[in-house]
Amino acid sequence: MTITQPDLSVFETLESEVRSYCRSWPTVFDRAQGSRMYDEDGHTYLDFFAGAGSLNYGHNNPVLKRALIDYIERDGVTHGLDMSTTAKRAFLESFQRTILRPRDLPYKVMFPGPTGTNAVESALKLARKVKGRESIVSFTNAFHGMSLGSLAVTGNAFKRAGAGIPLVHGTPMPFDNYLDGRVPDFLWFERLLEDQGSGLNQPAAVIVETVQGEGGINVARAQWLRELADLCKRRDMLLIVDDIQMGCGRTGAFFSFEEAGIIPDIVTVSKSISGYGLPMALTLFKPELDVWEPGEHNGTFRGNNPAFVTAAATLDTYWADGQMEKQTLARGEQVEEALRAICDEHTRLGAEYRGRGLVWGLEFTEKSRASAIARRAFELGLLIETSGPESEVVKLLPALTITPEELDEGLRTLARAVRETA
Template sequence: MTITPPALSVFEALESEVRSYCRGWPAVFDRAQGSHMYDEDGHTYLDFFAGAGSLNYGHNNPVLKRALIDYIERDGVTHGLDMSTTAKRAFLESFQNNILRPRDLPYKVMFPGPTGTNAVEAALKLARKVKGRESIVSFTNAFHGMSLGSLAVTGNAFKRAGAGIPLVHGTPMPFDNYFDGTVPDFLWFERLLEDQGSGLNQPAAVIVETVQGEGGINVARPEWLRALAELCERQDMLLIVDDIQMGCGRTGAFFSFEEAGITPDIVTVSKSISGYGMPMSLTLFKPELDIWEPGEHNGTFRGNNPAFVTAAATLDTYWADGQMEKQTLARGEQVEQALRAICEEQPGVHFRGRGLVWGMEFEDKPRASAVCKRAFELGLLVETSGPEGEVVKLLPALTISPEDLDEGLRTLARAVRETA
């Protein structure tokens, strides 16, 4: 496919230099359906990006679209702050019946501002309020959002520098396998906690991603997560799992921590919780932590009722019978086989992942960007991740067909070969 970059004059003239994805994908997109996007010139792109994980069920999913159109056409409430509405009630009942109750999870549900970083801010504020301490421990190569509290527990130096002020009250610790297995898990962390001369203030909480998405698809082992949960309990720290990108079925189970058999104190959820790409987020926590005063953390758009409608439809359609998890794991095996073949053919390329989140790491780090560029020219949307952009990241929709998945993987293999 030959793509001629469009005239982007209005974007270049009026939109800030901060724009990013449009630079790697120089097209003007017009419509999308399922796992495909279409630009205004008629080119078709297979989407292995899925709105950075916000479109787990594909673009304009017909079941969710019908529910949304019906709600809008009957003049259902659109903006409701935190007022009680029929749409919110339907979501809460569906979330309880399809997600919390089958997993025996006791969580209270909080609707913060409708973005992932706001869910993280709420989690950090609550942990500090509960424990009466300021320090939060995060992990190397973590990414938790772009607001100041979230940046303070984010590892990426470039994103942290954008804050323009000191980012305080956060302490990084080594993520799983940071030392390639040469150092026992949590040796450094626990020694600092127990040493009165370490300079580490007793943390209120630890925040972790089970799979670091922006950090390079770094997968924590279940036993590492279990040991972290035990450490938190032993040392009187709350455990926060950031499931914003890896939740909602991305790794197979609805919550990415289920495989490890742990129950975090606080969980943040966003991206694909609405199912339709509309802004929505949740901060979940154990009932005994619910010490908020009314209005102590709020936001004008925390009551995005159309998102509640599509979220309830998503849960009722895809999470009532357990088939979504099985399908995702089967598709994941398909991806794993294809990536193994690519890496066996290409020296200096490695892969890792779970469910339907995978990454290919290139020892020749700039090559990852070249692969994404060539993939776009061939009609496939993929992005890079990792601290130096050295990983090609795959996030296809969970609902992608085996045929489309195979086509995208063949295109990816061609892009890798042609950039060697």
């Protein structure tokens, strides 16, 4: 693909230096549909990024777009704070009917604010309020958001440094296989909990991702998650699952923890819950934990009614019959087969892959190779990002609605990018 230099002057002169994704993809995007994005010069890009996981159903999904346009055209409420609206009622009824009740999940639903880090902040606050303790345990290479409470339980040193102040009341523990299987699971954690001289204050909760997306596509085993849930129960700690990127079907089931057969005390959901890329977040928790006073946690934009509309349409369209999970797992097998072939072709580069459902990572011995592959993929018309503490993992995050043909096209482009940067 030949790409002419786009006019980026206003972005470079007026917008903050903090911008990041636009540096990896130096073009000006104009429109998008399904798994394709188009820049203002007419170039087409296959999207294996999906809005960092907020576009599980593709760009401008026609079913969701129709529901949104109809709602706007009839002057439906846009901004509702936490007032009762018909749009919120429709979402809550659909969520209960389609997601919670079939899974026998008794959760109360809280709208904490429009972003994932809002959901995490409210989860941490609630856990501390319920247990009357400050300490929260997180895991190595975790990522939970960019506000201060979320950063305190995030592992990435670069992101933590941006806080500018000490990040306290969070203690990291080894994630699954962090020590390459040389130490029994939770040996260190259990020892610290039982030793009065360890210096670890009794935690209020443990927060975990079942698959660490930003941390490098680190996949926790179902058995490890079950043992963690058991440890939390035995030691009087709440279990918080951060399902912001891996929920809403990314790993197959609607919630990523379903495979392990556990029921977390608190679950955070955002990104693709609206289905359309509109800001929306949920904090779910067991009824007995609902100890909030009215207004004790709030936010001006927690009632994003257009997001409620598309969220309800998403659930009714894609989650009522159980087919989405089967399709995602089938697409995941297609990705795994292609990544296995890439790794077989590039054994001398130390190529390895890992993932679940439709989230996958490709890693090489030379850490800088991932960024080179992502750059070449962009030149070839494929949008992929990197993840991991040193951006050492090529991260594949296509829409769940991508067709087999589009998926094959993107995987062939990825293989070419690997080959041409080897």
